[in-house]
Amino acid sequence: MMRILLSILVVLFLCGSVLADDTVCIQCHAGQEGRLSAPVELWKTSVHAANGISCHDCHGGDPTDFGMAMDPSKGFLGAPAYADVPAFCGRCHLGVREDYESSAHGKALKRGGPQCVMCHSNHAVQKASIELINEKSCTRCHSYERAAKVKAAISTTEANIQQLETQLGELHRVGIDTKKLSGKLFAGRNDFRRLFHTVDVEKMEAETAGFATRLGKIGTQIKEIKDELSQRKMVGGLVVLLLLAGGCIAMLIRKSYHEEE
Amino acid sequence: MNIPKLAVDWLDNRLGIKDLIYQNMGGYKLPRNVNIWYTMGSVVLALLGLQFLTGIMLLVYYVPDTEKAFTSVTAIMNEVPYGWLFRYLHVVGSNLIIIFMLLHMMSVLFMGSYKRPRELTWISGFTLLNLGMVFCLTGYLLPWSQLSFWATTVATDAAGAVPFIGEHIVAFLRGGPSVGAPTLGRFFALHVMVLPLGLMGLVGFHLFCVRRAGISQPPFGDSYKPRLFGEGFEHEHHPDGVPFHPNYTIKDVSMVFFALAALVAISFYAPWLFIPPEALVPADPFNTPEHIKPEWYFLWAYQTLKIFPSKLLGLAAQGVAMTFIALLPFIDFGSERRPFKRPLFLTCFFLGTLLFVGLSIWGHYS
Amino acid sequence: MNEVSESNKQRRTFLGILLGGVGVVLTGVFAWPIFRFLAPRDTGGAGAQVRVKKNLIKVGGAHFFDFQGRPAVLLQPRAGSFVALSAVCTHLGCIVKWVNDKGEFLCPCHGGRFSAEGLVLGGPPPKALTTYSVKIEDTDLVVG
Numbered sequence: 001m002m003r004i005l006l007s008i009l010v011v012l013f014l015c016g017s018v019l020a021d022d023t024v025c026i027q028c029h030a031g032q033e034g035r036l037s038a039p040v041e042l043w044k045t046s047v048h049a050a051n052g053i054s055c056h057d058c059h060g061g062d063p064t065d066f067g068m069a070m071d072p073s074k075g076f077l078g079a080p081a082y083a084d085v086p087a088f089c090g091r092c093h094l095g096v097r098e099d100y101e102s103s104a105h106g107k108a109l110k111r112g113g114p115q116c117v118m119c120h121s122n123h124a125v126q127k128a129s130i131e132l133i134n135e136k137s138c139t140r141c142h143s144y145e146r147a148a149k150v151k152a153a154i155s156t157t158e159a160n161i162q163q164l165e166t167q168l169g170e171l172h173r174v175g176i177d178t179k180k181l182s183g184k185l186f187a188g189r190n191d192f193r194r195l196f197h198t199v200d201v202e203k204m205e206a207e208t209a210g211f212a213t214r215l216g217k218i219g220t221q222i223k224e225i226k227d228e229l230s231q232r233k234m235v236g237g238l239v240v241l242l243l244l245a246g247g248c249i250a251m252l253i254r255k256s257y258h259e260e261e
Numbered sequence: 262m263n264i265p266k267l268a269v270d271w272l273d274n275r276l277g278i279k280d281l282i283y284q285n286m287g288g289y290k291l292p293r294n295v296n297i298w299y300t301m302g303s304v305v306l307a308l309l310g311l312q313f314l315t316g317i318m319l320l321v322y323y324v325p326d327t328e329k330a331f332t333s334v335t336a337i338m339n340e341v342p343y344g345w346l347f348r349y350l351h352v353v354g355s356n357l358i359i360i361f362m363l364l365h366m367m368s369v370l371f372m373g374s375y376k377r378p379r380e381l382t383w384i385s386g387f388t389l390l391n392l393g394m395v396f397c398l399t400g401y402l403l404p405w406s407q408l409s410f411w412a413t414t415v416a417t418d419a420a421g422a423v424p425f426i427g428e429h430i431v432a433f434l435r436g437g438p439s440v441g442a443p444t445l446g447r448f449f450a451l452h453v454m455v456l457p458l459g460l461m462g463l464v465g466f467h468l469f470c471v472r473r474a475g476i477s478q479p480p481f482g483d484s485y486k487p488r489l490f491g492e493g494f495e496h497e498h499h500p501d502g503v504p505f506h507p508n509y510t511i512k513d514v515s516m517v518f519f520a521l522a523a524l525v526a527i528s529f530y531a532p533w534l535f536i537p538p539e540a541l542v543p544a545d546p547f548n549t550p551e552h553i554k555p556e557w558y559f560l561w562a563y564q565t566l567k568i569f570p571s572k573l574l575g576l577a578a579q580g581v582a583m584t585f586i587a588l589l590p591f592i593d594f595g596s597e598r599r600p601f602k603r604p605l606f607l608t609c610f611f612l613g614t615l616l617f618v619g620l621s622i623w624g625h626y627s
Numbered sequence: 628m629n630e631v632s633e634s635n636k637q638r639r640t641f642l643g644i645l646l647g648g649v650g651v652v653l654t655g656v657f658a659w660p661i662f663r664f665l666a667p668r669d670t671g672g673a674g675a676q677v678r679v680k681k682n683l684i685k686v687g688g689a690h691f692f693d694f695q696g697r698p699a700v701l702l703q704p705r706a707g708s709f710v711a712l713s714a715v716c717t718h719l720g721c722i723v724k725w726v727n728d729k730g731e732f733l734c735p736c737h738g739g740r741f742s743a744e745g746l747v748l749g750g751p752p753p754k755a756l757t758t759y760s761v762k763i764e765d766t767d768l769v770v771g
Contacts, residue, residue: 172541174533175348177339232345236529239656243522246649250515253642256635257508261293318664342668343660514646 023063025055042123058088085115095194103198114141128193130158146201153204154196160215161189167222176225181218188214285472290502291509292478298368299476303513304520305361306464308354311524313457315351323403325449327442330405331543349528355397356535357524359558362390370589370610373598374477377490380590382470387587389463392456394558399452401556402445408537410544411553413448414440419562422572439546475499480598487596560624561617567627676771681763684709689725694770698722699759700732701768704743711770712745713757723756732756 030040043049054063060075062068070076080088086109090097100106105114116122118140119132130151138147164185172178192211195204273279322341324333337344366386369375375383402413417434421427436443475497478485488497503509527534539550555563562579569575585592597603677694684690684703691700691714698714700723714732716723721736731748732741740748745756762769 173538175338175345175536175541177335233529236525239653240522240526240529242649242653242656243518243525246646246653247515247518247522249642249646249649250511250518253639253646254508254511254515256639256642257503257511260632260635261503261508318661321665342663342666344664346660347664 023054023056024066024069025059025061025063028066028069029055039123042121046123046125047127048125082115083109085117089116093194095190096197099194100197103200105197105199130155146199149201150196150199150204153201153208154192157192157208157211157215160212160219161185161192164215164218164222165189167226171222171225174229176229181221185215185218188218286506286510287504289505290499291476291505292499292502294479294482295476295509296479296481297512297516298364298372299479299509300513300516301361301365301368302471304516305358305365307517308358308361308520308524309460309464311521312351312354312358315347315354316453318347319351320453325403325445327405327445327544330403330445334404334406346528349532350524352535353524353528353532355400356557357520357527359390359393359397361520362393366390367614371600372477372480373593373600373603373606375590376596376598377590377594378474378495379470379477382467382474383590384587385463385467385470389460389467391583392460392463396452396456396460397556397558399448399456402440402448403452404540405445405544406540407542407544407548407550408539408553410440410546411539411549412555413444415553415563416555416559417444419566419572419576422566422576424573441546477598480600485599487598490596554624557621557625560622561620564620564624564627567624676769678764678767678769681709681766681768684768687730688727691725694759699770700725701761701770702743704730709761709763709768710744711759711761711768713759715756716741716752717747717754717756718750718752 026040029037031037039055043055048054048057055061056063056069058077059079060077061070062074068074070078077088086097086100086106090100100116107113109115119137120126120128133147133151135144135147138144168178168182168185172182188211192207195207198204269279319337322333322337322344324330334348337348339345369383369386398413398416402409417431417440420430420434423430432438434444435441436447473496476499477497478488478499535556539553542550554560565579566572566575569578593603593606595603600607675695677692679690679692679701684701686703686706689700689702691698693699694711694713700712700714702710702712702725704710714722716734716736716739718734718737718739721734723732723734723739723741726733730743732743732745734740734750734752737751739750739752741752741756742748745758747753747755759770
């Protein structure tokens, strides 16, 4: 029995299948109709799926066993109620939950105020960006004026983070080990992003300088690496010219022999 | 006290090296109309030498263990002084070697230099090309990146098409049902010891054949006539020719310089040409990246397998083509070497080249 | 014909020297990275200090650790007093072993013996084990 299972698994690997797809949750729900199957396709487009976070990571249950997949004894939580969502997402996103709960949004939760899903959606969660703060989304509850202030307060830092992320991506592409720097930037980004959830404009403006310094350090290190890369290219260029010169000189010597042949 | 002269005289008294040097340098006469394509062999040899050197450098810091391989390569690229330089030279060099080997082969085909009495030179040369490609295949796995892992999986999978024993061949190649630590172990042994020894032996034989048979007369010009063969062995002399040294050694040196310039230029300005993004991510046996493809010199084979409905047919087609090329001197055995007096051959040559290029481009986009 | 050969020869000599120069520069340009690539790297620097947790060394016991690329040993002969010594035997470079019952070091290669302060007690070693400075900082010992 084990050998058969093993060879099936091996065949699956050889077919290049992605193991995360094989949870029983996906297998069952993908075949359902309407709202029961909708989450599957939505989740596949999400940043969670891209990072190997699957159904059971949030909803609990046993992802390998059809019988126990939705059993409370295996930690199955079902779909959380509206007001339970911050606690639900907050099991992993602790910092954000803390800042949210102390914010005006968090305090308004019991009165029907916004929670995570309202802005981030639940299954088709995308990588967070500043564009989540937009007129359409925020005017569902109040005027856009205060949201615009918040957006302005964080836009410089956000742009800075984006730029650093792009630069690190470029460095990674040419073989530089960006793990440490990426880690620092990731930490900085998360510390900053959780800050937004306080929706406290003064606090965000106060912290901006601190983040600018922190990000500035990363920027300096990136610049040092870029300078080193430029220097390499320059030396490389000189060597290429030297080699070409050598080839041409040799050709000229050849010519002088050829004339005498 | 002329030390160099004393040293040479001492060696000459014991080994007669002066005569040997004369026979292979100043006294070695070549035709006057030898063209630039005759330097391709030296270029390949020089690049191979550099590949050995950069390979040894990398071997000092590389660790052939699935847990440590990727980290050791990252360390070479980021921490070891000039590690990035040797790594890039090695990667770009391997691709350039295949390119120059192909150019060398194309010129030999065009000039009909594979024909009698140079059949063994051709067979050893074609084997060397294949050895070069196995070198690339085994070397590819060593960084243990996503690209390494999955490209090797795809490449070794092809052997599964052989009827009856296919599965076993694949398992034998991989050292297991799927690519893993045993695969790394055997590919490393192949890449670092078995293939270099084989290559050195075969290159030695190839060069011996070239010298022993004599350099071929370029099949161009009004005065050229196809060679008539007697009964026994006949070295092709060129008594009114031009000495190898310095007339042609300097030409070889020049072309080697240009080839090295290309190597350095690509290594410094576009090394990522030969390093796709999947090569920068550690291997994950549970996650196949989309669009995994073999390297450009295997795309023709990859596409051929995709065209044929059955994998066995695809593999067989490739086998037939390779055997045909290997045995070409016995199939095309006429003594005519002038390209424009071999219309059938020329047609096949151009169509074959187009097929290779076409299949490769198709393979890239499919 | 002769003038052509003469001027050719001169040209060749000049070009040859030029090519030689290019060759020398290129050899240097390739040799330098090879040298730096293979040269031993400074991991931590010659004057680097090492921190060891105090509680790793029992009273009357010894704790071996790495110091500036070579084995060293920390001892606590009396409670609260620490000694740091090189563990490299001064005879021919073998690493000494701590003999707990006798409270002394024994070199397994030729039987050299050192006291708990590193002084030679017997055997071929010509001089005492090198001592290193030890500072106590809270729960850590700083050697060097």
